[in-house]
Amino acid sequence: MAYISGIGCISPQHTMDNEVFLEEAVNQQALFLQCIQPNSYKEFINPILSRRLSKIIKMGITSALISLKDAGIENPGAVITGTGLGCVEDTEKFLMTMLDNKETLLNPTNFMQSTYNTISSQIAIILKCFNYNSTYVHRGFSFESAVMDALDLMANGDADNALVGGIDELTENHFQITSLLGNCRQEAENNLELLHHPGKGTIPGEGSVFFTLTKEQQSSTYCELKGIKMHYKPANFFGVWIEIKQLLEEHNLTEEDIDLLVMGTNGNQETDIYYQQIHSSLFPNTSVASFKHLCGEYYTASAFGLLLAANILKRQTVPTVCQFKGDKPSNIRNIILYNHYAGDQHSVMLLSKC
């Protein structure tokens, strides 16, 4: 377990300012959602360096720095990033130049910054942080693996705190390729209506959320992250059912102690069925909050879900735009965050009010 004591987020919503939370939701007619970037990164990154960095690296550094500042920590005990696709823009630039120029006249900068660990290492370079540093790149388990690694380091006494991020970028080209798989809505949709119109496919998105996890509770703490479970390709929803049961049992809780579910429902009726089955079988009377209509679907979208859960526990209210099923709960003690990507990588986190 650990405490979430700092958050930094750049997303398709206005999330950079931790003082307010989703009071005004961004609402657009779109095939995919992209992040609202700051007008300038110079407050966070030296402009000379910034010019060489792609969008995802700048978003990663910036949200990491906001998170650490939020927690009042300068040098974290570990930097761990989860990213499904890493630095897509640099990879595409290098790949297309290579193909177009028949393997000549290539810019090494794009290659150097194309590796998935660029974000974690650039953060370490800026912070001069020599501590543990790693990057997980496993689809809908990328962010979860990073969280799990951080919890283990802290449990072991190897770190008192850790900076843990979930980050992915969506480029126009990548959207074009992804859409060939038939997982995207064919026509632009109002994102705030997405979950009310279940159908085929969803709206892809992107985002960067960094959490500062601490071993001890402190004044900036949002909530407690009690534990995490993952399950790869369960035969049916029962595989997830067991993980949730175990997670509750390990913390001496029952279904009745859960005051809110935060779920990764994304409007794709084929795979949203898991969420409905978990809700109706385990928590039929519990309210549900959702978030993918705000950030879109991407490999590390669960980090946005965790941002939502942490803010709900701290503020003790569910933003109206996130209330999905049931009444807005009051006195929110415990939250189960359940997410899956395309029905393959399922994860569950248990969070509690401090």
Added chain:
Amino acid sequence: MSKRIFITGIGIISAIGKNIPDTFLSLSESRSGLGRIKWLDTVHKDEILVAEVPFSNEELASMAKVESLDGYTRTTLLAVIAASEAVNSAKITNMLELTTGLISGNTVGGMDKSEIYYYDYLKERKGNSYIETHDCADSTEKLADLFGISSFVTTVSTACSSAANAMMLGARMIQNGSLQRVIAGGTECLTKFHINGFNSLKILDPNPCKPFDQNRMGINLGEGAGYVILEGEEALLTPERIICELSGWGNACEAFHQTASSPDGNGAYLAMKKALDMSGLKPSDIAYINAHGTGTDNNDVSEGHAIEHLFGDTIPHVSSTKPFTGHTTSAAGVIESIISILGMKNNMIFPNLNFSEQIDELKFSPVKQLIPNINQKHVLSNSFGFGGNNTALIFSQFS
């Protein structure tokens, strides 16, 4: 919970062998896997040397017992071959009898196919079975599906230290009680993408690489995969299966530069120091270091200084085995760990081929020729990645 971590299975494929026995034979005969490119289509074919696995994808598919190449990248085929050998060597018959996880290291993913079909997808709007194999997780999930693993499946990408970090995470997860057994390692095939990447950085040696040599000119890239089976103290019930112990690990970030190492090798020093401290060993207990030793100007001086800093005047035997296997990038951590283990088990130290002249700034030379009949209780393997992601692992004889 298990304090000690044992290796009960190993599997490998690289340019010097399609399995453990062939690899050991090449190593003990000092036979390098470097040569011209045969299978990959690149304009640099005749300019550079690489260590390519000497089989076509069709041949690899048949070795991997994969019926159709659809959706199978070369990276995945290499992974299936090496991981299957590891599982067999650990005599695992029932994957479900222990809570088993799978952790694999990878960076280039399915780029070998993406670089062929990218414009088909983008411009022609034509999809195929490789459209979903682009990312790093695809090869890992193919392995998970093959072995029926669902408890814990993940992919690490810290560039050239990916497989070492995968092994380290596996060991930690057994120690903390969340898994009982882990298949850990990494895989990477050659692609035009990273050949051109390293070429654009001007760090490819057109001739056989010469790690730790005063006149070193850079890297020869390689490809391959390796996996180990990690188990906790349950393995002590069947001690005959234990190959060795994974007794220490350390991960540190150099936080210096995206692709260069610091001159004093601070990150390398920290990683080795952490591993040594964890194992409870003294520097003088380490009999051999399998160095990261890429053959670049920058790495070898930096790593050399880190070794001198940690080991002082009594520097263990050091060699880089990259002149055998090439630099197998994400797989290097596990391939070189397995080579170190094979040396330890067979009382041999494999040489640093192509070495002739000591680096001016360093006080030591690597092992020039195979050393036979040398008992090694503990060996250390270094893996360093872009971004200063440095990891060191220590393996010990099981007693």
